[in-house]
Amino acid sequence: MKRLELLKKVKRYLRRNREDIPISLLLLGLTIITVSTVYINNFVFGSFVHISNPLVIAGTTQTKQHQEYYESIEVITDTKESIPFDDNAELSVQKKKVPSFVTIKNRKLVIQPAHSDVGNYNFKVTTDTQKAQIIYHYTVQVILPPVDFQALKKEVKKILGEEIDHYAIAAYDLKRKQGFYINGNVVMRPGSTSKLPYGIIVLRDVDAGKYSLGSVEPYLKRMLQYSDNTAMMHLDNLLGGYQIHNSRVVEELGVGNWFRHPHTCTANDIVKTYKGIYYQKYLSKELNDYLINLLVNAHPGFDNRIKQGIPDTLDVAHKTGYVWTDHGYAYNDTALIFGNKTDFILVILDKDTTPDAAVAMMKPISETVYNELDGGDNPVVLGISSFRYYPY
DSSP states (O other): OHHHHHHHHHHHHHHHTTTOHHHHHHHHHHHHHHHHHHHHIIIIITTOBOOOOOEEESSOOOOOOOOTTOEEOOEESSOOOOOOOOTTOEEEBTTBOOOTTEEEETTEEEEOOOGGGOEEEEEEEEEEOSSOEEEEEEEEEEEOOOOOHHHHHHHHHHHHGGGGGGEEEEEEETTTTEEEEESTTSOBOOGGGGHHHHHHHHHHHHHTTSSOHHHHHHHHHHHHHSOOHHHHHHHHHHHTOHHHHHHHHHHHHOOSSBOSSSOOBOHHHHHHHHHHHHTTOSSOHHHHHHHHHHHHTOOGGGTTSGGGGSOTTSEEEEEEEEEEETTEEEEEEEEEEEOSSOEEEEEEEEOSBOHHHHHHHHHHHHHHHHHHHTSSSOOEEEEEEEEEEOOO
16 A cells, blocks of 8 residues: 555656656656565565574584574573474475474474484474464584594593504594594504405406406405405405505505505505495495495404494494514504494504503593594584465
């Protein structure tokens, strides 16, 4: 009604000021723009209402600022009244199933994610009131509890103490995509950990159809599960010798230093290789799963290293190494740990020490890393945003 009155006034003005047509046209144009703007604002934005309601979730309290026409919603850990949904409120998402951790209970929106729910989600709640239908749209990002990797690195350094120069440590969280390295680029002696790249290269040839899995499986099992040197030499000959093997490790695995001969490695390169296994960059899914299964089921005689600090209920795919020189021992372990909340890589290499000293050092290091990355609280919800509108 006000818009019509405004247009009538403009018409009356134009009749009275016919001689000054340019100014009149300008005023008419401005009026039309003003009316259009008001109309567009009311049509497009006027139906959006900012809301900021508490949600009952499992996690810690975090909020985040969002773009215009959105507001962050308070995330709480205790029970409070949430949006007063009607009993007939329905959850839905376009072209996707409703996340299983999102429900409506006792007229409250409840979000209870597990570690496997990490990711971004969009869903909506539709409810009918006496006046109109209301649709609430939600954007939810579920993340793992943050980890201070620098503080974790300091804690591991404290465990190493004066022996820090004898060790190379690397830990990498595969879901948080962060980690820390201590002497990560220092060249160490791999021992039998260098047999793992052999296993990957041989399985790549199986994928390529050069030979069947059955023809190499006995040697792969002996080499990776029992750390048998004779089996490794058989596969080395099958590949054409260590020089060809080394070049393929560099070219196909993208790893610069993890070799049987020369007998060298770095913690950084070992982490890179385990990433390739985890993200299935090297092998088909079938053979990648086969490789991981071999490593998980390594002989229990090798469980006295990294696995000391990891719960028995978790799968640990690992390859150990042992070598002796005139300067002392290298007693190593390299592992991919499948946790309850996250998966992570842990590499512990040592030099010029003793097996007993290395074993004594590995347990507190693996316990500390595990507790920080996979222990503790449930996943948290971050960046919940919402808006509601009344469909025409």
